Amino acid sequence: MSGFHEMNGELCADGVPLSSIAEAYGTPAYVYSAGEMKKQYMALSGAMQEYLPADQQPLLCFACKANSNLGVLAYLRALGAGLEVVSGGELTRGLKAGFNPAHIVFTGVGKTRDEMILGLTSGIHQFNVESVPELIHLNAVAGEMNMKAPIVFRLNPHVTGGGHTKISTGRKHDKFGLDETYLKQAFDMLPSLPHIRCEGLSMHIGSQVSTVESFKEAFEKLPGLVRALRAQGHSINRLDIGGGFPIIYKDEKLLDLSAYAKWVRDIISPLKVEIIMEPGRYLVGNAGVLLSRVLYIKQTPDRQFLIVDSAMNDLIRPAMYDSYHAIEPIKNRHLPPVSYDVVGPVCESGDTFTKDRSLPELSAGDLVVIRSAGAYGSAMSSNYNTRPFIPEILTHEGTHTCLRTRQTIEEIFAKEHIPNWL
Numbered sequence: 001m002s003g004f005h006e007m008n009g010e011l012c013a014d015g016v017p018l019s020s021i022a023e024a025y026g027t028p029a030y031v032y033s034a035g036e037m038k039k040q041y042m043a044l045s046g047a048m049q050e051y052l053p054a055d056q057q058p059l060l061c062f063a064c065k066a067n068s069n070l071g072v073l074a075y076l077r078a079l080g081a082g083l084e085v086v087s088g089g090e091l092t093r094g095l096k097a098g099f100n101p102a103h104i105v106f107t108g109v110g111k112t113r114d115e116m117i118l119g120l121t122s123g124i125h126q127f128n129v130e131s132v133p134e135l136i137h138l139n140a141v142a143g144e145m146n147m148k149a150p151i152v153f154r155l156n157p158h159v160t161g162g163g164h165t166k167i168s169t170g171r172k173h174d175k176f177g178l179d180e181t182y183l184k185q186a187f188d189m190l191p192s193l194p195h196i197r198c199e200g201l202s203m204h205i206g207s208q209v210s211t212v213e214s215f216k217e218a219f220e221k222l223p224g225l226v227r228a229l230r231a232q233g234h235s236i237n238r239l240d241i242g243g244g245f246p247i248i249y250k251d252e253k254l255l256d257l258s259a260y261a262k263w264v265r266d267i268i269s270p271l272k273v274e275i276i277m278e279p280g281r282y283l284v285g286n287a288g289v290l291l292s293r294v295l296y297i298k299q300t301p302d303r304q305f306l307i308v309d310s311a312m313n314d315l316i317r318p319a320m321y322d323s324y325h326a327i328e329p330i331k332n333r334h335l336p337p338v339s340y341d342v343v344g345p346v347c348e349s350g351d352t353f354t355k356d357r358s359l360p361e362l363s364a365g366d367l368v369v370i371r372s373a374g375a376y377g378s379a380m381s382s383n384y385n386t387r388p389f390i391p392e393i394l395t396h397e398g399t400h401t402c403l404r405t406r407q408t409i410e411e412i413f414a415k416e417h418i419p420n421w422l
């Protein structure tokens with residue numbers, strides 16, 4: 001059995017009962033299913049294998065920001081993924097997880113000098129450059145090191161993509177990428193920048209892209225632009241077409257991977273370029289759950305609160321994006337439904353996973369999972385309310401491995417100091 005499934009009336013991950021994970025590591029805890037990650041990776045790479053020629057198979061650079069646990073990264077690397085990083089910290093993680101630097105791409109609007117030096121010394125595949133000042137800075141840093149920085153320019157295609165305004169990145173007013181005018185200016189500057197080697201273009205229109213036709217709309221901006229740039233003598237060898245593949249949290253439309261692959265085949269492939277993609281959420285989102293225990297059931301005059309031991313500091317998405325996450329009991333999964341507001345212990349009304357949700361009746365002490373928590377869950381967690389980071393567990397073919405142990409309170413304090421004059 002792989003992925004999340006029911007066995008003997010209990011929710012399990014890759015054949016491991018979730019109650020045994022709660023017993024071994026306590027709650028709350030993140031549980032990731034290796035089987036589910038592999039299924040997603042194979043679905044995406046399989047669609048590309050079906051529609052693209054063998055010599056044009058894309059490098060699938062997992063967007064590290066979605067889930068940056070070293071064990072998760074190493075597993076995806078073993079499946080064949082490359083890595084997309086947005087900071088020196090993520091780049092260091094990627095190297096520690098064993099990625100070939102030639103399979104790492106570095107995006108982000110605010111790369112620092114130290115991050116540029118790290119990228120250059122490690123020999124990464126490319127910097128995805130997002131502004132003219134960044135380009136000039138990178139040329140100077142590479143010059144000091146007597147190197148040439150491999151880059152692509154990130155195009156802002158002016159396409160609305162992401163499933164929420166905070167995760168849309170390709171609109172005119174977003175901070176990301178260069179729009180066509182600035183892009184041309186940047187290409188014109190290249191002859192005067194001896195420490196830059198431009199390889200092509202990148203783009204990423206947003207995350208959880210809900211109108212999947214937006215991908216096509218964005219891709220269609222590329223052929224004309226590539227031909228115009230080539231006509232001016234620029235070599236365009238690579239196109240990095242980003243991530244953004246949606247997953248199902250509730251009732252969203254699933255991306256038709258064949259349709260997507262056909263768009264890549266019909267629009268991108270004829271340009272005879274190396275293709276890079278940056279999937280994040282798609283590979284890990286539904287491979288993770290936040291395993292939690294019900295602490296109390298609190299009745300108020302007009303509602304019933306299910307107070308669980310996980311909170312907004314563990315999973316910020318509902319508070320930040322009003323996102324929906326399915327919530328399910330581990331056992332007694334088919335009892336008659338009761339309406340609950342599911343909340344955590346943090347001192348904010350925003351610490352609410354859902355309101356008025358019909359769930360099988362629960363009691364204090366029961367275990368529940370908050371689903372679809374494998375992407376932008378642990379990676380966005382914090383120590384708010386001095387709550388320690390929680391364990392991350394990977395299940396694989398009937399086994400479980402701890403990928404991160406629970407942080408202790410002393411570890412939280414370790415970097416803090418009381419002035420000696422107090």
Ligand SMILES: Cc1ncc(COP(=O)(O)O)c(C=O)c1O
Pocket residue numbers: 063065066084107169204206207208209242243244245278279280281282375
């Ligand atoms: C540049 C870039 N690439 C890839 C991704 C991954 O997006 P997703 O997780 O939706 O695939 C992001 C997400 O913010 C991003 O900013």
